[in-house]
Amino acid sequence: MNERSSTLVPFEDALTRYEPVMGLEVHVELNTATKMFCGCATAFGAEPNTQVCPVCLGLPGALPVVNEKAVESAIRIGLALNCEIAEWCRFARKNYFYPDMPKNFQTSQYDEPIAFDGWTEVEVDGEIFRIEIERAHMEEDTGKSLHVGGSTGRIHGASHSLLDYNRAGIPLIEIVTKPIEVPGDKAPAVARAYVNHLRDLMLALGVSDARMDQGSLRADVNLSLRPSGTTTFGTRSETKNVNSFRSVERAVRFEVSRHAGILDAGGSVVQETRHFHESDGSTSAGREKSDAEDYRYFPEPDLAPVAPSRAWVDELRATLPEPPAERRKRLQSEWGFSDLDMRDTVGAGALDLVAATIEAGASPAAAKKWWLGELARRSNEQGVDIAALPITPQQVAEIQSLIDAGRINDKLARSVFDGVLAGEGSAEEVVAARGLEVVSDDGALSAAVDQAIADNPDVADKIRGGKMQAAGALIGAVMKQMRGQADAARVRELILEKLS
Amino acid sequence: MSIDVTTATAAALAEALADGTTTSTEVTQSYLDRIAGADDQLNAFLHVDAEGALATARAVDARREAGEQLATLAGVPIAVKDLIVTTGQPTTAGSKMLEGWVPPYDATVVTRLREAGLPILGKTNLDEFAMGSSNEHSAYGSARNPWDTTRIPGGSSGGSAAAVAAYEAPLALGTDTGGSIRQPAAMTGIVGVKPTYGGVSRHGVIAMASSLDQVGPMARTVLDAALVHELVAGHDPLDSTSIERPVPAVVEAARRGDVAGLRIGVVRELGGEGFQPGVRAAFDRSVELLVKAGAEVVEVSCPHFSHGIAAYYLVMPSEVSSNLARFDAMRYGLRVMPHDGASAEQVMAASRDAGFGDEVKRRIVLGTYALSSGYYDAYYGSAQKVRTLIARDFEAAFEQVDVLVSPTAPTTAWKLGAKSDDPLSMYLEDVATIPANLAGVPGLSLPVGLADDSGLPVGVQFLAPAMADDRLYNAAAALERLVDMPRLEEIK
Amino acid sequence: MSSSAISRDDVAHLASLARIDLSDDELDRLGAELPAILEHVKVVQQVAGDDVPPMSHPIPVANVFRADVPRPGLTPDEALAGAPASEEQRFLVPQILGEE
Structure with missing residues (x-):
C-alpha cells in the first residue's frame, strides 16, 4: 500500500501550513418496530435470517410500503436540526451490485431529501460552533456478511461469505453537513462534539438507540486540506464507518497528518473511500469500486411520493424535545454546576448519564464525581465511549446510595464499580459477594x-x-x-x- | 340442462356450478384432460398443477354441498401467467434464471383467486420476464397460436392467450406492460384487459417495468373478463401504487353493453400507415357497427402517441435494468461458477449471462445506458416528459369523447421466426397498446372477426380514462354482440 | 447529448455496470443493435420543452404509508429454501471482493 510511503506530518505541524475542511455524514438507524419498507421486526442481535420477508430479501414480485413512523422520525430529526421539510419528495433507487443488498439497489433519496438546509450548534471548550446541515434523507440499511476462511473474519483472504439479512431494510436517516470550516486545532474536537451532539439529539427525540458500538449511529468523515489562507477546497478522502466518538476525533487527526504528508511531498490526494482502524487510529484505502461514480439514480416507481402536510409538520414540531443548548442551561442551573463542571460533563459525553443518575436519586455532585472521575478514567483506559461502559446510571445511583447510608465508603465503592462493570450483578450483590460492607459493629x-x-x-x-x-x-x-x-x-x- | 364444460363461458359455468348441473371437479378434470390432449401442440403451459387444481375443486364442491355461500366464480378453473408468484408450484418468469424456483409466498391476485375458490390449472408460458410480443423469447420454447400453430400467439402473455383461445382454460390472468395482454388477446381471438394502473395489485407480480406493469383478465367473452376483473381488482395495502377506491362496476357494464349516445373517438394516429389492410378493414367494420348501435363516433387526434414507442423503449428498459438486478445468484435462482475460486462478483456476472436470454440482456444494457450519468436527462428524463404529453393527449381526448378506439395491433399473428432477427420491428408492434401503459389508463382488446387477407383474428382496442374501466366493458359488450367472430373449431 | 453513437467498448462498460459477462459475440451484436434502437428512440429529446414535467408515476397518489406494526415474515427455512447454497442459517455466497 503506497499510502504508507508518504510520511505523516504531526498534527500541530500540519496546521501551521494547512487548514482542514470537514464534512460529516452520519447514519442513524431508527428504532422503529418494523423495517423501512416491510413489516419485519428490527430487534438487534436476533438469530440470522429470522427477521426477513419477501420484501427485504428482494424476492421476485415483492413490493415496498413506507413505514409511517420512519417518515415521522425523519421529519422530527429534520426539524430538530432546523431544516426545511420538503413539501413533496420522492424515494430514488441507487443502483449498484453488492451481495449484502438484496435488490442490488438501495432505496434512498437522491435530489429530493425530506429535510434540507438546516443548522445546529455544538460546544467545544466553552465555545459554540455552528454546523450547517445540507440534508437529512431516508434510506434503508444493508444485510450483514460474515467472512469465512480468512484469518480474522475479515473480507481479505476469505473463501466465502455468509449473509444474514435481518438488518437489510432497517430504516436509516443519513444526515449530511455542509463543509465545516473551523480553526484547525478545534476540528477534531468539533467533529467529535458534533457526532456526540447528534447522539444526544437522537436520544432526546427517542428516534434511535444511537449506539455507535452497535452500529445504530455510524459516522463517515470527509476531510480535505487547503493551504492556510486560501479558499478553494482540496481533494477529500472519505473515511467510512468510524465507530466511536473518540475514533471520529482520531480519524480527523490522522487524515490531517496523512494529507499534509502527501501535500508536503508535492503529491496529490486521491479522492477515495478509506477505512478506519481502531487498533492504531490509522486509515487505509478501500478497494476502488469501478462503478462507484454511476449509481444510475431514478425515482422509485414502486413508492408513492411523500408530501407531508404543513399541519402534520407543525404537529410533529410540537413534539420536539427541548433543544440541547437550552436543556444544558437549565440543567446547569438546577444542578448548581459551574461553567467548567458543565463543560467537562458535556465534553466527556456524560451529560445524559449524569442527568439519569441524578434522576435515579444521586446528588449532582456525586453523579458528576463518579462519571467524570472513576468512570471517565476507565472509559479512557479501555478506549471505549463512556456510554458504552457496561454500567447504567441507575447502578451508579445505587452505589452512591450505599455510600450515603454508610454501608460502604468511597474506597470500597471503587471495588463495587469493578464488580458491577465485570457483570457480577447489582451493587448490592457485588457488596455481598465480595464482602465489601463497612464494619460498624x-x-x-x-x-x-x-x-x-x-x-x-x-x-x-x-x-x-x-x-x-x-x-x-x-x-x-x-x-x-x-x-x-x-x-x-x-x-x-x-x-x-x-x-x- | 347439460353443458359442454370446456367450451362454455365462465359465466355459464358459474351458473351451472351454482345450480348443480355440474361440479368443479368435473369441470376442472375436463380442462386438465383438454390440456393433456392439446398442449403438446400449443406449449401454452409451463407447469400444470392437476393435483392442486383438483384439490381446490373438491373443496369447493364440498363447501357448495354444505350450503355455503360461495363467490360467483367459485369452482371455475383459471390459468395464471408464470410471471405471478404462487406457492406450491414453480414460478419461472419464462427464464432459465428461475428454473425450478418455488416462491414462498402468493401474489395478492393469487390469494384472491384462492379465497374465491378458483382451481389454478397451472402456469402459462410467456416471453422471458414478459419481454416480447411473440412468446418467442420464452426460455422454454414459444407457445403457439391455436388458429395456426406455425404462428406466434402474441406476447408476452401468449401462453395465457393460447390456453384460453384453445379451451385449455376458461379464464386466465396475464400481465400487460406495453400491450402484453391486449396484443396476444387480439392475435388469438379472445378478450384481454389491461386495467387502470393501480387498479389491480402488483404485489407478487415479478416486475418488468414497475410504472407500467398491470395484471388483467383474459377470457373468451367480455362478461367473463369482467367477472375476473372484479375478483382480482381493488386496493391492496401491500402495493403502494394500488388505488384506494372502489372497483369500477365492470360486471354491470359488461351486462349492459349499450352504446346509444356514447361518444367514441377514433384515434387518428393509431390505424393508418403500417397497419395491415385486413386489420384496417375489420376495424372499419367495427366502427360502422358501433355507429349503427347508436354511438357518436368522431375522429380525435392524440399527436404525441406517435412518440409512445420511443418513450416506452427508454422508460421500460431503464426500470427493467434496475428491477432485474436482484437476479444475481446469491439468494435464489441459477448460480453459475465460471471457475474455481470465482468471486461473488464474477459469479453474478456469469450467472446473469447464462440465466438471461438475448432480449432481456438487450433491454438491461439499453436501460443501463439510458440511466447512466450524462445520459439520464437526454434519455430517461426526456422519455418521462413524453409520458406527461401522452397523458395530456388522453385528457384532452376524454374531454371530447367517453372512450377511444383503435386496432389493438398493426398486424395479425405472424409466422414464428419472422421478426426474431430485428428487435426494432418487433418493438413497433406495440404502437397502439403502449400509450395506455405510459399514461396509466385502462385498455381492452375485443376480437371482432378474422382479417380478410390473413384469415386470422383481429382485435379492436377500447381505451378509457383512469378508473373508468367500466366504460371499456360497456362499449366492448355492445360491439361483441354485433360482430361476427367465429369460434375456433380445431387447433390447426 | 443527442448523439446515439455507442461503441462496442461502451457496451462492454454497460454490461459490466449491469453485471453481465457478455461474450464477444454478444458484445458485437449489441454493439450493432443498440445504436439502431437509440437512433429510433432519441426523438424523445425533441418532443418536450423545459416546461413539461417528467412523469415518474402514472397515477397521482402521495403519502402511502404503513403503520409501524410488525407482521410475520418468512421462517429461516422458507427464506433459505431457494438459496443456491446456505450454511449456519445464512446465505452462502462466494468470496466478496469488496471493502478493506
Whole structure:
C-alpha cells in the first residue's frame, strides 16, 4: 500500500501550513418496530435470517410500503436540526451490485431529501460552533456478511461469505453537513462534539438507540486540506464507518497528518473511500469500486411520493424535545454546576448519564464525581465511549446510595464499580459477594481499636494529652487492620471514648 | 340442462356450478384432460398443477354441498401467467434464471383467486420476464397460436392467450406492460384487459417495468373478463401504487353493453400507415357497427402517441435494468461458477449471462445506458416528459369523447421466426397498446372477426380514462354482440 | 447529448455496470443493435420543452404509508429454501471482493 510511503506530518505541524475542511455524514438507524419498507421486526442481535420477508430479501414480485413512523422520525430529526421539510419528495433507487443488498439497489433519496438546509450548534471548550446541515434523507440499511476462511473474519483472504439479512431494510436517516470550516486545532474536537451532539439529539427525540458500538449511529468523515489562507477546497478522502466518538476525533487527526504528508511531498490526494482502524487510529484505502461514480439514480416507481402536510409538520414540531443548548442551561442551573463542571460533563459525553443518575436519586455532585472521575478514567483506559461502559446510571445511583447510608465508603465503592462493570450483578450483590460492607459493629471495631492503641502507645499518649488530631494515625492503623472496611466515623468515636 | 364444460363461458359455468348441473371437479378434470390432449401442440403451459387444481375443486364442491355461500366464480378453473408468484408450484418468469424456483409466498391476485375458490390449472408460458410480443423469447420454447400453430400467439402473455383461445382454460390472468395482454388477446381471438394502473395489485407480480406493469383478465367473452376483473381488482395495502377506491362496476357494464349516445373517438394516429389492410378493414367494420348501435363516433387526434414507442423503449428498459438486478445468484435462482475460486462478483456476472436470454440482456444494457450519468436527462428524463404529453393527449381526448378506439395491433399473428432477427420491428408492434401503459389508463382488446387477407383474428382496442374501466366493458359488450367472430373449431 | 453513437467498448462498460459477462459475440451484436434502437428512440429529446414535467408515476397518489406494526415474515427455512447454497442459517455466497 503506497499510502504508507508518504510520511505523516504531526498534527500541530500540519496546521501551521494547512487548514482542514470537514464534512460529516452520519447514519442513524431508527428504532422503529418494523423495517423501512416491510413489516419485519428490527430487534438487534436476533438469530440470522429470522427477521426477513419477501420484501427485504428482494424476492421476485415483492413490493415496498413506507413505514409511517420512519417518515415521522425523519421529519422530527429534520426539524430538530432546523431544516426545511420538503413539501413533496420522492424515494430514488441507487443502483449498484453488492451481495449484502438484496435488490442490488438501495432505496434512498437522491435530489429530493425530506429535510434540507438546516443548522445546529455544538460546544467545544466553552465555545459554540455552528454546523450547517445540507440534508437529512431516508434510506434503508444493508444485510450483514460474515467472512469465512480468512484469518480474522475479515473480507481479505476469505473463501466465502455468509449473509444474514435481518438488518437489510432497517430504516436509516443519513444526515449530511455542509463543509465545516473551523480553526484547525478545534476540528477534531468539533467533529467529535458534533457526532456526540447528534447522539444526544437522537436520544432526546427517542428516534434511535444511537449506539455507535452497535452500529445504530455510524459516522463517515470527509476531510480535505487547503493551504492556510486560501479558499478553494482540496481533494477529500472519505473515511467510512468510524465507530466511536473518540475514533471520529482520531480519524480527523490522522487524515490531517496523512494529507499534509502527501501535500508536503508535492503529491496529490486521491479522492477515495478509506477505512478506519481502531487498533492504531490509522486509515487505509478501500478497494476502488469501478462503478462507484454511476449509481444510475431514478425515482422509485414502486413508492408513492411523500408530501407531508404543513399541519402534520407543525404537529410533529410540537413534539420536539427541548433543544440541547437550552436543556444544558437549565440543567446547569438546577444542578448548581459551574461553567467548567458543565463543560467537562458535556465534553466527556456524560451529560445524559449524569442527568439519569441524578434522576435515579444521586446528588449532582456525586453523579458528576463518579462519571467524570472513576468512570471517565476507565472509559479512557479501555478506549471505549463512556456510554458504552457496561454500567447504567441507575447502578451508579445505587452505589452512591450505599455510600450515603454508610454501608460502604468511597474506597470500597471503587471495588463495587469493578464488580458491577465485570457483570457480577447489582451493587448490592457485588457488596455481598465480595464482602465489601463497612464494619460498624462495635465488637469487632473495639478489638481493632484496642490493638491499635497497644501497637502505638506514643500516639495514644498524645491523644490522652489532648492532641486530638493525632487520632488520624490510629484510625489509619485500624483501617489497615480491617482492610479498609471499617466505618471511619465510628472508629474515631471509639478511640476518643477509650482515650478520654 | 347439460353443458359442454370446456367450451362454455365462465359465466355459464358459474351458473351451472351454482345450480348443480355440474361440479368443479368435473369441470376442472375436463380442462386438465383438454390440456393433456392439446398442449403438446400449443406449449401454452409451463407447469400444470392437476393435483392442486383438483384439490381446490373438491373443496369447493364440498363447501357448495354444505350450503355455503360461495363467490360467483367459485369452482371455475383459471390459468395464471408464470410471471405471478404462487406457492406450491414453480414460478419461472419464462427464464432459465428461475428454473425450478418455488416462491414462498402468493401474489395478492393469487390469494384472491384462492379465497374465491378458483382451481389454478397451472402456469402459462410467456416471453422471458414478459419481454416480447411473440412468446418467442420464452426460455422454454414459444407457445403457439391455436388458429395456426406455425404462428406466434402474441406476447408476452401468449401462453395465457393460447390456453384460453384453445379451451385449455376458461379464464386466465396475464400481465400487460406495453400491450402484453391486449396484443396476444387480439392475435388469438379472445378478450384481454389491461386495467387502470393501480387498479389491480402488483404485489407478487415479478416486475418488468414497475410504472407500467398491470395484471388483467383474459377470457373468451367480455362478461367473463369482467367477472375476473372484479375478483382480482381493488386496493391492496401491500402495493403502494394500488388505488384506494372502489372497483369500477365492470360486471354491470359488461351486462349492459349499450352504446346509444356514447361518444367514441377514433384515434387518428393509431390505424393508418403500417397497419395491415385486413386489420384496417375489420376495424372499419367495427366502427360502422358501433355507429349503427347508436354511438357518436368522431375522429380525435392524440399527436404525441406517435412518440409512445420511443418513450416506452427508454422508460421500460431503464426500470427493467434496475428491477432485474436482484437476479444475481446469491439468494435464489441459477448460480453459475465460471471457475474455481470465482468471486461473488464474477459469479453474478456469469450467472446473469447464462440465466438471461438475448432480449432481456438487450433491454438491461439499453436501460443501463439510458440511466447512466450524462445520459439520464437526454434519455430517461426526456422519455418521462413524453409520458406527461401522452397523458395530456388522453385528457384532452376524454374531454371530447367517453372512450377511444383503435386496432389493438398493426398486424395479425405472424409466422414464428419472422421478426426474431430485428428487435426494432418487433418493438413497433406495440404502437397502439403502449400509450395506455405510459399514461396509466385502462385498455381492452375485443376480437371482432378474422382479417380478410390473413384469415386470422383481429382485435379492436377500447381505451378509457383512469378508473373508468367500466366504460371499456360497456362499449366492448355492445360491439361483441354485433360482430361476427367465429369460434375456433380445431387447433390447426 | 443527442448523439446515439455507442461503441462496442461502451457496451462492454454497460454490461459490466449491469453485471453481465457478455461474450464477444454478444458484445458485437449489441454493439450493432443498440445504436439502431437509440437512433429510433432519441426523438424523445425533441418532443418536450423545459416546461413539461417528467412523469415518474402514472397515477397521482402521495403519502402511502404503513403503520409501524410488525407482521410475520418468512421462517429461516422458507427464506433459505431457494438459496443456491446456505450454511449456519445464512446465505452462502462466494468470496466478496469488496471493502478493506
